[in-house]
Amino acid sequence: MTGELPSPIGLHRVLDPPGVLPQAAQRLDTDPEIRDDEVRLRVERLNLDAASFRQLERAHGGDGDAVRSEVVATIRERGKMHNPVTGSGGMLIGVVDAVGPRSPLGLVPGDRVATLVSLTLTPLAVDDDLAGWDGRGEQVPCSGHAILFGRSIAARLPDDLPAGLALAVLDVCGAPALTRRVVARAATDLGRPPVVAVIGGAGKSGSLALAAAGDAGAGRTVGVVPVATEEAALTASRLADAVVLADARDPVALAGAVASAGGPADVTVVCVDVPGCEHGSILATADGGTVVFFSMATSFAAAALGAEGLAADVTMLVGNGYAPGHADYALDLLRRVPAVREMFVARIG
Amino acid sequence: MTGELPSPIGLHRVLDPPGVLPQAAQRLDTDPEIRDDEVRLRVERLNLDAASFRQLERAHGGDGDAVRSEVVATIRERGKMHNPVTGSGGMLIGVVDAVGPRSPLGLVPGDRVATLVSLTLTPLAVDDDLAGWDGRGEQVPCSGHAILFGRSIAARLPDDLPAGLALAVLDVCGAPALTRRVVARAATDLGRPPVVAVIGGAGKSGSLALAAAGDAGAGRTVGVVPVATEEAALTASRLADAVVLADARDPVALAGAVASAGGPADVTVVCVDVPGCEHGSILATADGGTVVFFSMATSFAAAALGAEGLAADVTMLVGNGYAPGHADYALDLLRRVPAVREMFVARIG
Numbered sequence: 001m002t003g004e005l006p007s008p009i010g011l012h013r014v015l016d017p018p019g020v021l022p023q024a025a026q027r028l029d030t031d032p033e034i035r036d037d038e039v040r041l042r043v044e045r046l047n048l049d050a051a052s053f054r055q056l057e058r059a060h061g062g063d064g065d066a067v068r069s070e071v072v073a074t075i076r077e078r079g080k081m082h083n084p085v086t087g088s089g090g091m092l093i094g095v096v097d098a099v100g101p102r103s104p105l106g107l108v109p110g111d112r113v114a115t116l117v118s119l120t121l122t123p124l125a126v127d128d129d130l131a132g133w134d135g136r137g138e139q140v141p142c143s144g145h146a147i148l149f150g151r152s153i154a155a156r157l158p159d160d161l162p163a164g165l166a167l168a169v170l171d172v173c174g175a176p177a178l179t180r181r182v183v184a185r186a187a188t189d190l191g192r193p194p195v196v197a198v199i200g201g202a203g204k205s206g207s208l209a210l211a212a213a214g215d216a217g218a219g220r221t222v223g224v225v226p227v228a229t230e231e232a233a234l235t236a237s238r239l240a241d242a243v244v245l246a247d248a249r250d251p252v253a254l255a256g257a258v259a260s261a262g263g264p265a266d267v268t269v270v271c272v273d274v275p276g277c278e279h280g281s282i283l284a285t286a287d288g289g290t291v292v293f294f295s296m297a298t299s300f301a302a303a304a305l306g307a308e309g310l311a312a313d314v315t316m317l318v319g320n321g322y323a324p325g326h327a328d329y330a331l332d333l334l335r336r337v338p339a340v341r342e343m344f345v346a347r348i349g
Numbered sequence: 350m351t352g353e354l355p356s357p358i359g360l361h362r363v364l365d366p367p368g369v370l371p372q373a374a375q376r377l378d379t380d381p382e383i384r385d386d387e388v389r390l391r392v393e394r395l396n397l398d399a400a401s402f403r404q405l406e407r408a409h410g411g412d413g414d415a416v417r418s419e420v421v422a423t424i425r426e427r428g429k430m431h432n433p434v435t436g437s438g439g440m441l442i443g444v445v446d447a448v449g450p451r452s453p454l455g456l457v458p459g460d461r462v463a464t465l466v467s468l469t470l471t472p473l474a475v476d477d478d479l480a481g482w483d484g485r486g487e488q489v490p491c492s493g494h495a496i497l498f499g500r501s502i503a504a505r506l507p508d509d510l511p512a513g514l515a516l517a518v519l520d521v522c523g524a525p526a527l528t529r530r531v532v533a534r535a536a537t538d539l540g541r542p543p544v545v546a547v548i549g550g551a552g553k554s555g556s557l558a559l560a561a562a563g564d565a566g567a568g569r570t571v572g573v574v575p576v577a578t579e580e581a582a583l584t585a586s587r588l589a590d591a592v593v594l595a596d597a598r599d600p601v602a603l604a605g606a607v608a609s610a611g612g613p614a615d616v617t618v619v620c621v622d623v624p625g626c627e628h629g630s631i632l633a634t635a636d637g638g639t640v641v642f643f644s645m646a647t648s649f650a651a652a653a654l655g656a657e658g659l660a661a662d663v664t665m666l667v668g669n670g671y672a673p674g675h676a677d678y679a680l681d682l683l684r685r686v687p688a689v690r691e692m693f694v695a696r697i698g
Binding site: 020023024087116120121153252298301302304309310311315317320321323 | 660
């Protein structure tokens with residue numbers, strides 16, 4: 001396709017329906033021939049979004065072969081890994097294979113990178129039917145190719161960390177960056193160190209969010225977890241000042257648990273990938289406080305109507321997966337805070 | 350039920366599934382006997398949420414009788430008007446019929462009020478099968494009763510405005526309150542009057558948001574509308590410094606239109622009730638800017654993944670329908686800004 005004027009956001013790769021952005025497209029063009037500002041990757045591994053994988057697992061009753069078949073079919077039909085039910089994707093690891101002469105990404109062939117834009121907008125073709133994957137985990141060994149646009153974001157994998165670990169961190173690196181920003185702002189606005197609750201504090205984005213909250217001047221951090229094993233792990237990590245057990249889908253229980261641990265929270269960060277956590281997060285948050293939703297299982301209407309119905313004066317943020325410097329900051333937290341690294345290693349094995 | 354300990358958020362009215370908040374419930378208890386902190390209203394009129402009505406209209410191909418039957422069935426089955434497809438409801442007008450001895454709402458029997466909490470969490474029983482409604486508009490004449498909880502919000506209808514007009518304003522009064530707050534904050538942060546774009550500027554929440562933006566110190570306001578009739582009406586109103594025509598579902602067109610009118614916007618306010626406006630709103634917003642989503646048709650995943658995919662450093666807010674003083678502020682704007690009143694009158698007839 002070289003020679004035609006490319007779109008930095010990949011409009012030229014949209015096949016159906018024409019004119020929409022790649023993320024909204026039903027189908028993308030995976031042609032391996034790159035345009036002047038594109039980069040082609042040889043794909044090594046996909047990391048499915050947690051909400052997407054959980055949906056697939058449930059839909060097929062844990063049958064790994066059926067999960068694999070559905071993922072292969074989705075990629076073939078859509079030219080991208082875009083779960084039609086959850087609307088989410090994930091990210092991938094690959095090696096730079098070809099770089100267009102006008103690519104602004106600064107990559108060279110041979111660079112090992114992780115994509116920091118969603119799989120829902122990344123042209124992807126698989127040539128091994130994902131034969132190396134048992135369909136039972138989010139990390140998917142994969143052979144194929146993917147395309148990066150001019151404005152895509154990819155991070156070179158660091159030399160000092162195992163690839164699987166770096167990938168897991170980069171997958172959620174928007175969470176600590178935005179948490180840092182919101183907590184710092186709350187500290188300024190309130191004139192005191194804020195109370196920060198992280199729902200799902202023992203998870204990947206949750207443990208990074210807790211570390212970021214501490215980093216940004218939180219006065220007290222509360223980690224909320226759903227099961228005793230996570231309670232023990234998060235308590236042992238000392239990433240949170242208090243750890244409480246609650247089902248985040250039960251608004252009354254969640255608000256009560258946060259209150260018992262020093263809440264309500266000035267900032268509540270939602271990092272659990274199950275539906276139905278909107279109302280509890282709102283109820284757990286102080287008047288004038290902020291809720292940041294990072295879960296792709298969040299319902300916009302449930303959040304908006306929930307706050308209104310509870311007469312709750314809270315600011316609610318859609319967790320943006322991008323912020324300048326987000327990848328470096330998340331990797332930096334992992335290196336600086338041993339407990340975060342331990343939580344990740346325990347989780348990804 | 351008098352005598353038992355009531356919940357200020359109505360937990361005792363939830364029949365199915367037990368333990369959830371009223372908004373999340375499948376079915377509410379509409380028992381007309383009130384608890385100590387409740388208020389019972391004699392209902393006069395429902396005002397369906399625009400997204401909900403549009404969905405019903407489309408689902409039944411504009412057949413008003415079928416729309417009416419479905420709304421009656423929904424209310425009967427759920428004990429509330431909660432559209433199962435859009436997840437949204439609306440609000441109602443009624444006259445206070447009975448007030449529990451411990452109600453904190455300050456209402457007395459005979460007060461004519463509008464509910465400012467969603468119909469999705471308001472126990473509602475209809476006794477006339479909505480016989481006075483043709484199923485062809487959002488405003489639904491209705492006979493029945495509704496229940497307010499201790500923490501519900503209801504506004505006494507002002508004496509100086511027609512009820513239909515006040516209801517239409519109160520239905521969207523969260524939008525101007527939050528727009529004012531966000532625009533004022535942007536002005537402080539930027540150190541200059543911000544550029545504000547309102548997508549759907551000729552609508553009810555849109556015209557109020559434009560007036561609020563001007564009120565809060567916007568340097569330039571841009572109203573985006575989908576059709577020439579709205580372009581003419583909004584231009585004539587002078588509520589916006591510039592009016593541009595664009596399909597908000599087309600990201601490239603929307604961003605181009607806002608740019609051509611003095612954008613990108615520091616603050617973009619989304620007031621259109623159609624799906625698919627997330628990416629365009631993000632693309633139309635400056636780096637470091639804020640997008641406020643008021644449309645119930647907003648997809649959380651599309652917003653989150655869209656910003657990430659576009660590498661857009663924007664703050665995205667879920668439009669909270671509640672803010673302290675929101676009703677008074679919206680009514681005040683209507684009284685102070687004749688053009689807003691004219692837009693409302695033209696729209697509601």
